[in-house]
Amino acid sequence: MVVDLGGAASFLAAHDNYIIICHEHPDGDTLGSGYGLCRILRAMGKKANVRCRNEIPKKFGSLTVEDQAFEEQTVVAVDIAAPSLMGVGVCEQYENKVDLCLDHHASNKDFARFSLVDPTAAAVAEIIVALAHELNVTITKEIADCLFTGLTTDTGCFRYANVTARTHRLAAELIDCGADAEGINLLQFETKTKTYAALERLALESMEYFFDDRCAVITITKEMFAQSGSNESECDGIASLPRQVEGVMVGVTIRQRSDGSYKASVRTRNPVDASLICTGLGGGGHKNAAGCQLGSDLAQAKAALLAAIGEQL
Amino acid sequence: MVVDLGGAASFLAAHDNYIIICHEHPDGDTLGSGYGLCRILRAMGKKANVRCRNEIPKKFGSLTVEDQAFEEQTVVAVDIAAPSLMGVGVCEQYENKVDLCLDHHASNKDFARFSLVDPTAAAVAEIIVALAHELNVTITKEIADCLFTGLTTDTGCFRYANVTARTHRLAAELIDCGADAEGINLLQFETKTKTYAALERLALESMEYFFDDRCAVITITKEMFAQSGSNESECDGIASLPRQVEGVMVGVTIRQRSDGSYKASVRTRNPVDASLICTGLGGGGHKNAAGCQLGSDLAQAKAALLAAIGEQL
Numbered sequence: 001m002v003v004d005l006g007g008a009a010s011f012l013a014a015h016d017n018y019i020i021i022c023h024e025h026p027d028g029d030t031l032g033s034g035y036g037l038c039r040i041l042r043a044m045g046k047k048a049n050v051r052c053r054n055e056i057p058k059k060f061g062s063l064t065v066e067d068q069a070f071e072e073q074t075v076v077a078v079d080i081a082a083p084s085l086m087g088v089g090v091c092e093q094y095e096n097k098v099d100l101c102l103d104h105h106a107s108n109k110d111f112a113r114f115s116l117v118d119p120t121a122a123a124v125a126e127i128i129v130a131l132a133h134e135l136n137v138t139i140t141k142e143i144a145d146c147l148f149t150g151l152t153t154d155t156g157c158f159r160y161a162n163v164t165a166r167t168h169r170l171a172a173e174l175i176d177c178g179a180d181a182e183g184i185n186l187l188q189f190e191t192k193t194k195t196y197a198a199l200e201r202l203a204l205e206s207m208e209y210f211f212d213d214r215c216a217v218i219t220i221t222k223e224m225f226a227q228s229g230s231n232e233s234e235c236d237g238i239a240s241l242p243r244q245v246e247g248v249m250v251g252v253t254i255r256q257r258s259d260g261s262y263k264a265s266v267r268t269r270n271p272v273d274a275s276l277i278c279t280g281l282g283g284g285g286h287k288n289a290a291g292c293q294l295g296s297d298l299a300q301a302k303a304a305l306l307a308a309i310g311e312q313l
Numbered sequence: 314m315v316v317d318l319g320g321a322a323s324f325l326a327a328h329d330n331y332i333i334i335c336h337e338h339p340d341g342d343t344l345g346s347g348y349g350l351c352r353i354l355r356a357m358g359k360k361a362n363v364r365c366r367n368e369i370p371k372k373f374g375s376l377t378v379e380d381q382a383f384e385e386q387t388v389v390a391v392d393i394a395a396p397s398l399m400g401v402g403v404c405e406q407y408e409n410k411v412d413l414c415l416d417h418h419a420s421n422k423d424f425a426r427f428s429l430v431d432p433t434a435a436a437v438a439e440i441i442v443a444l445a446h447e448l449n450v451t452i453t454k455e456i457a458d459c460l461f462t463g464l465t466t467d468t469g470c471f472r473y474a475n476v477t478a479r480t481h482r483l484a485a486e487l488i489d490c491g492a493d494a495e496g497i498n499l500l501q502f503e504t505k506t507k508t509y510a511a512l513e514r515l516a517l518e519s520m521e522y523f524f525d526d527r528c529a530v531i532t533i534t535k536e537m538f539a540q541s542g543s544n545e546s547e548c549d550g551i552a553s554l555p556r557q558v559e560g561v562m563v564g565v566t567i568r569q570r571s572d573g574s575y576k577a578s579v580r581t582r583n584p585v586d587a588s589l590i591c592t593g594l595g596g597g598g599h600k601n602a603a604g605c606q607l608g609s610d611l612a613q614a615k616a617a618l619l620a621a622i623g624e625q626l
Contacts (some may be wrong), residue, residue, distance in 0.1 A: 157470055157471060157472055159470055159495075159498045160495070163494060163495070165485035165486070168484040171481040172478035172482045172485070181476060182472075182476065186582075189472060190553070190557050191558075191559050192559060193558075197517075197557070200517070201517045243503070244504060245504075246504050246506045247507065269499075
């Protein structure tokens with residue numbers, strides 16, 4: 001059932017002993033919003049813990065709080081559009097037990113007892129700030145650091161199309177509350193692992209241009225993962241590189257998975273539609289960012305992809 | 314003579330036939346603030362042109378306005394801390410004729426008849442927004458695009474230490490006025506020339522690590538400029554790359570100038586002080602970003618730099 005901000009706030013005020021679930025392969029928004037909400041509930045004198053299927057990545061370590069001991073009563077899902085995104089294990093345990101879902105995906109499946117979904121929010125962190133106001137909870141520096149992390153990571157440091165004037169106003173408010181904006185952005189956007197830096201270098205060396213330089217393709221093989229010491233979990237950032245080159249309308253990153261098959265990430269500039277390129281190959285996505293699975297024959301995979309790109313260029 | 318915001322606004326309201334000077338090798342703030350102010354003055358019914366010693370880089374082309382014909386009476390310098398920064402030719406013509414200087418450098422030489430200098434402003438664009446309010450000029454979409462460009466470029470897209478809550482509030486206001494934040498950020502931060510992309514790749518290939526990987530050094534030679542087709546004018550972004558690697562406290566970019574000599578850009582993470590490294594070598598700068606000139610012998614230059622870095626690590 002859909003609730004509004006006041007409804008969600010009333011629900012949170014009326015219950016206790018919270019377990020807050022973040023999505024698997026957690027990012028800065030699910031963790032920042034989850035731990036931010038956890039701190040807000042504790043500030044209200046309630047008990048609350050955060051649960052995530054995966055280990056918390058080191059760069060989000062400072063957001064976390066120690067677990068409290070209590071018997072779980074109320075389940076809140078944060079930044080989770082469908083139960084499967086809680087991940088194996090957590091999903092089976094909680095999929096029919098989520099009391100309140102706080103989300104910003106228009107595709108939210110309304111799987112919880114109550115859902116507050118605001119697709120105009122750049123990050124769930126925007127919703128959590130609004131809840132803090134509604135609940136009259138003072139945003140401490142620690143809460144502000146959590147929510148600023150959510151805001152900045154889900155917007156690529158205020159760069160993506162989802163940023164609105166409200167996003168910037170909330171960032172200002174969180175800085176006023178003590179958020180360490182500079183330190184958070186340095187950690188999230190200006191820090192690469194040495195293995196990622198090595199992979200990025202190999203990836204750039206692999207870049208090829210097609211269609212009069214209007215398409216650039218990076219190819220990452222298993223050998224490159226081995227050579228750099230990197231792995232699939234840290235290579236998401238590479239997908240944005242080919243499109244950065246001036247004149248490139250379609251930037252493609254093809255990467256080999258551990259089973260030997262390939263998958264492609266496609267990024268386009270307007271008016272080229274990435275989802276049209278990928279749906280024809282059995283994939284999907286958004287207008288400027290889409291993806292698809294390819295077979296295990298790289299030459300064949302590339303040819304099929306380039307044919308689909310040629311049709312759109 | 315120092316003036317406050319009201320004083321600068323009164324000055325602008327009282328005069329006419331403006332020439333607005335931007336600094337040489339212009340960046341987004343001097344141009345965005347210059348053309349933003351030009352549009353504001355024209356909206357007030359005054360005549361105004363912008364002057365810059367260099368050609369306007371293509372990525373700032375949309376900020377410009379056509380020149381008007383009139384006899385220059387009033388000279389305003391924007392984002393210029395000292396007359397020499399106007400560049401050869403412009404400096405000789407105007408250094409003793411600047412009526413009003415609008416700047417945010419604490420080092421401003423107070424060389425103009427009147428100076429409004431706010432070192433707490435992340436960009437001069439912040440000062441121009443305040444002036445527009447003071448002058449009761451409506452910020453149009455075109456003015457907002459100019460000022461948002463200044464704000465975002467001088468803060469590395471809201472990433473640097475100079476960003477305050479006010480910076481974000483002004484960004485929100487400019488978006489409300491119609492600024493195309495997404496398009497501007499895409500153009501300024503997600504677009505590299507093909508020659509720059511090629512240079513970046515060669516630069517990353519040159520990266521060496523020292524002091525247990527706490528120092529990373531990129532070396533760019535004249536041959537690399539030639540091989541990539543790039544040049545010194547577009548390589549500023551590379552200076553941030555070595556420090557991005559996790560664990561690197563000192564990131565160095567050494568680049569060869571056309572005369573064969575080398576210069577170093579040093580970026581540090583706290584607590585390492587970049588200016589201490591560079592002042593010992595005759596250079597200078599800030600705590601986390603400094604630079605120095607080196608001789609024409611690369612091996613010797615590197616050795617001297619590494620010795621200075623070793624002392625700080």
